[in-house]
Amino acid sequence: MSSNLLNATIGELQKLLESGKVSSVELNQQFVDHIEKHNSEVNAFIFVDKDFILEQAKASDERRSSSSLLSSLDGIPIAIKNNIAIEDQRLTCGSHILENFVSPYDATVTTRLKQQGMVLYSGLNMDEFAMGSTTESSYFGATSNPWNTERSPGGSSGGSSASVAARFVPVSLGSDTGGSIRQPGAFCGVYGLKPTYGQVSRYGLVAFASSLDQIGPLSHSVEDCAKVLDIIAGHDERDSSSYPTLDINYLQEIQNLEDYRPRIGIPKEYFAHDIDPEAAKAIDAVIDFYKTKGCEVKDITLPNTDLALSTYYIIATAEASSNLARFDGIRYTHRSGEAKNIMDTYFMSRGEGFGEEVTRRVILGTFALSSGYHDAYYSKAQKVRTLIRRDFETAFEDIDLVLTPTAPTPAFKKGENADDPLMVYLNDIFTIPVNLAGLPGLSVPCGFTQTGLPLSYQLIAPYFKEEHLLKTAKLFEDAHDYHNQHPQF
Amino acid sequence: MNKFEPVIGLEVHVQLSTESKMFTNAPYYFGAEPNTLTNAVVMGMPGTLPVLNKRAIEKTIQVGLLLDCEIPRQSKWDRKHYFYPDMPKNYQISQYDQPLCVGGEVEIELEGESRNVMGPHRYVKLTRIHLEEDVGKLTHLGDISVVDYNRAGAPLIEIVTEPDIYSPEEAYAFLTSLRSTLQAAGISDCDMEKGQLRCDANISVKPVGSAKLGTKVELKNLNSITGVRNGIAYEIDRQTRDILAGGTITQETRRWDADAEMTYVMRTKEEAHDYRYMPDPDLMPVIITDEWKAELAKGLAEKPFDRQRRYMDTLDLPYTITSVLCQEPELCTFFEETLTIHKNAKAIANFLVNDIQREIAEASHDEDQKVLADFAITPGILAELVALVDKGTISNQIAKEILPEIIKNGKSPATLVKEKGLEQSSDSGELELICQDAIDNNPKPVAEFKAGKEPAINALKGQVMKATRGKANPKMVDDILRKLLS
Structure with a gap:
């Protein structure tokens, strides 16, 4: 039963708890044992607060015995990327500068999960301040891909994807600024959803690039993804960019798909790139599947796609340089012991506290905003961003969804591009336009390479049409078994 | 002979009197224990986000309406970056190119011919008024420095004038007029001692009649209204003296030292900050509809x-x-x-x-x-x-x-008057006796009055008032005295 439980979906775990065959403490203890046994191989967690986990499970069991459950998800585990605030838990963001920072407050998503009685696992590993596509820039060591520990789990939410793939937890939360949920989801063979910008509150998510960041779930099944989205989506008065709550239940939406046949667009610009042959073959099979299902599939064009990467690296780094200014060695961050005056405190604390990739991006962003360069870079990038958004808006006049690869390749070897940040940046070429446009995107597992690495495709929907992503993915999931595969430990 | 004339522009910061801060619900008031009016947002904790204080926006629009500014339909928020420990995020949320109020003017009164005569009035043109957050307060104690973040995040407006002020007296008149206008409208208490009103001045001098402005110097730390007048006067004098001595004026920021009564250099142009303004992605632009504006105009003082x-x-x-x-x-x-x-x-x-x-x-x-x-x-x-x-x-x-x-x-004055027996005496019989006493006992003013010196009667009236402890009706006393003396 033990391995069954670890491989179970949220729905199966809910049934187990309801039947009384297992308590929340027993259930969570099994996940904790599994983590303690194997985290050293994967490094999905920076830290594991066992007492914190089991106390929540105990409280859930007490609610169950007094018939005061908070929801049907009461007692179910969920792990949280370590850039989302949980009160009294360390909030490191994978960085030395916040190594010992303990959050004094809960993020809005954290509050919402707690209100459901879910058992939170803190400390998921990530690229430092979510800057990266490999989880190698974490101050706390790289995360490994559970399917092949020589390989990267993707990033920046590598801890979130690896923990779900390794069955450390049934579901997790990540954050996605340029693909940081979808690409690691693809590399680890799990679902990864980036909701529409404004769908999920960013309050309590440590900002990387505020106009691009969104929190979303990574899971084994479309249904699990929908369940978590139902909890975390909705308006939050503490986040001015959050959208009014929609009257929709995503779990309900995916129940009956008999008559659901979406119109799918295939953007030619995304297939003009070098795509790994095995990945390309898998995508072709997915397109054939939808055609066979009776979906209308047509070629579309998103002409400004090639401008997305450079636009992204100006806007994201500019916002990051501003957002990361608060980490200065004055109040709560690492402060250099060597500093003798105020300027030293800034230079040395930040110099010691930030890693190479973060430093690179802060410098880039500071430059892009500097007097004399602001118009040429930042202002121009904002204009191009509008063009990219319009490409999608035009395309969505005739279709319900766009289908693309999630990444050009399956999981690469760790350290493969350590000397070439541009190569790593290129890996996000299919996910970045979605953030720039603010659209929702989902990565869906769709097979394996001959060497056993997961493959994936990406679905993109119009604003606040997450149900299209989930329903279309569910059509595929119902006819395939890829999502039920799991790596061996 | 002074052949130079000054041109002055002011930047006035005014704290709005609102219950909570500009971007969070933490309270703000003057005089609380250090670092007690804070929360995670004020302290710039990782992951926190700002939300707009509607009341502060409304008060700013009201200031704009009072001072005849244009209120554009859309206003937006920008981040102004510089590193300093009094600012928790190391950027200040302010407004760069789309402020809440544009243009406008402040009526001022210049000195009249005498104190009893109204002086000439004129209008000083404004460039803009924008809304931003205040910073904390840094105090240096020997070799350590301490920060109080109570003030950080308090709503602050900046009123910027055109270079349309031409003497220290006009600057003084501008500030007193602005202050009483804002006080009357309940916008701010404008207490300079409490830092609720702060003023920086941009000052240049040019040859009389020249159309070209001289190099401007920014003057800070003008912490009282008289400080503004004295600091500006000193700076005009300094610049004029330097030019007459063959020197040139450097574009720089200077600080007024009220005790030493002089200004000295804070930073030069080369040391000026590049604020790297950027639209704040955490805040949506504010749309000011005609209906909202009309509603706010109704309650104007x-x-x-x-x-x-x-x-x-x-x-x-x-x-x-x-x-x-x-x-x-x-x-x-x-x-x-x-x-x-x-x-x-x-x-x-x-x-x-x-x-x-x-x-x-x-x-x-x-x-x-x-x-x-x-x-x-x-x-x-x-x-x-x-x-x-x-x-x-x-x-x-x-x-x-x-x-x-x-x-x-x-x-109640009526009750008090009764209790103390202070009613005015209007008993003409009794008053006549007292008046006669005064005449009998004061031959000198009597003689003077009779000799035609009219004011001498006042001395007699004074005696009567003294004898009645002020209760006598002055009109009756006057009548009786004149009758007795005639």
């Missing part, structure tokens, strides 16, 4: 100069009284309420501007400034007192004597 003109024109109050009264919105409100009960504007205004203001000043100390509301007197009580004088029940003299007590304990 009367401007002090408008009020002064109304008092002079319709109530026939003298300039000297109104120029004091209209600087004090609290007195004006009290005045107008009293006037609804008893219609003697001059007497009421006189009591307020002279007697009552003196009592307030006497009860105030450096640390404890009093306002009218701290006293027991009400408009009803003042109206009653003035009515007693007007009816002839007591003399003006008696009214002034009992006023301090009434101000403090709020007792």
Whole structure:
């Protein structure tokens, strides 16, 4: 039963708890044992607060015995990327500068999960301040891909994807600024959803690039993804960019798909790139599947796609340089012991506290905003961003969804591009336009390479049409078994 | 001979009196224990986000409406970056290219021919008014520095003038006019001691008549209204002297030292910050609809100069009284309420501007400034007192004597007059005896009066008033004395 439980979906775990065959403490203890046994191989967690986990499970069991459950998800585990605030838990963001920072407050998503009685696992590993596509820039060591520990789990939410793939937890939360949920989801063979910008509150998510960041779930099944989205989506008065709550239940939406046949667009610009042959073959099979299902599939064009990467690296780094200014060695961050005056405190604390990739991006962003360069870079990038958004808006006049690869390749070897940040940046070429446009995107597992690495495709929907992503993915999931595969430990 | 003339622009920061801070619900008020008016947002904790304080936006729009600014339909928020420990995020949320108010003007009064005559008025042009968050307060204690973040995030408006001020006196007049306008409208208490109003000045000098502006110097730390006048005067003098001595003016920021009465360099142009302004992605632009603007225009206070003109024109109050009264919105409100009960504007205004203001000043100390509301007197009580004088029940003299007590304990003047037996004596028989006594005992003024020296009668009146302890009706005393002396 033990391995069954670890491989179970949220729905199966809910049934187990309801039947009384297992308590929340027993259930969570099994996940904790599994983590303690194997985290050293994967490094999905920076830290594991066992007492914190089991106390929540105990409280859930007490609610169950007094018939005061908070929801049907009461007692179910969920792990949280370590850039989302949980009160009294360390909030490191994978960085030395916040190594010992303990959050004094809960993020809005954290509050919402707690209100459901879910058992939170803190400390998921990530690229430092979510800057990266490999989880190698974490101050706390790289995360490994559970399917092949020589390989990267993707990033920046590598801890979130690896923990779900390794069955450390049934579901997790990540954050996605340029693909940081979808690409690691693809590399680890799990679902990864980036909701529409404004769908999920960013309050309590440590900002990387505020106009691009969104929190979303990574899971084994479309249904699990929908369940978590139902909890975390909705308006939050503490986040001015959050959208009014929609009257929709995503779990309900995916129940009956008999008559659901979406119109799918295939953007030619995304297939003009070098795509790994095995990945390309898998995508072709997915397109054939939808055609066979009776979906209308047509070629579309998103002409400004090639401008997305450079636009992204100006806007994201500019916002990051501003957002990361608060980490200065004055109040709560690492402060250099060597500093003798105020300027030293800034230079040395930040110099010691930030890693190479973060430093690179802060410098880039500071430059892009500097007097004399602001118009040429930042202002121009904002204009191009509008063009990219319009490409999608035009395309969505005739279709319900766009289908693309999630990444050009399956999981690469760790350290493969350590000397070439541009190569790593290129890996996000299919996910970045979605953030720039603010659209929702989902990565869906769709097979394996001959060497056993997961493959994936990406679905993109119009604003606040997450149900299209989930329903279309569910059509595929119902006819395939890829999502039920799991790596061996 | 001074062949140079100054051109001055002011940047005035005013803290808005709102219950909570600009971007979070933490409270703000002056004088709390250090670092008690903070929360995760104020401290710039990772992951926190700002949300707009609607009341602060409304107050700023009201300032704009008061000062005849244009209120654009859309206004947005920008981040202004620089590293300093008083600013938790190391950027200040401000407004760069789309402020809430554009243009506008402030009416000022220049010095008149004498103190009793209204001086000429003119309008100083404004560039803009924007809303931003205040920073904390850094204090240096020997070799350590401490920060109090109570003030951080308090709503602050910046009012920027055009280079349209031409003397230290005009700068002084601008600030006093702006202050009383904002106080009257309930925008801010504008207490410079508490940092609620702060002023920087951009000053340059140019040869008289030249169209080209000289190099400007920014002057900071002008912490009082007289400091603004003295600092600017010093700086104009310094620049003029430097130029006359063959030097050139450097574009720089200087600091006014009020104790040393001089300015010195803070930073040069090369050391100026590059603020790297960027639209704040955490905040949406504000759309100001015509309906909202109209709603805010409804509750707008009367401007002090408008009020002064109304008092002079319709109530026939003298300039000297109104120029004091209209600087004090609290007195004006009290005045107008009293006037609804008893219609003697001059007497009421006189009591307020002279007697009552003196009592307030006497009860105030450096640390404890009093306002009218701290006293027991009400408009009803003042109206009653003035009515007693007007009816002839007591003399003006008696009214002034009992006023301090009434101000403090709020007792009914009529009751007090009765208790103390202070009613004006109108018994002509008794008064005649007292007048005759005064004539008998003061032969010198009697002789002088009879010799045609009219004012000599005042000495006799004084004797009568003294003998009656001020209770005698002055009109009757005058009549009786003249009758007895004729």
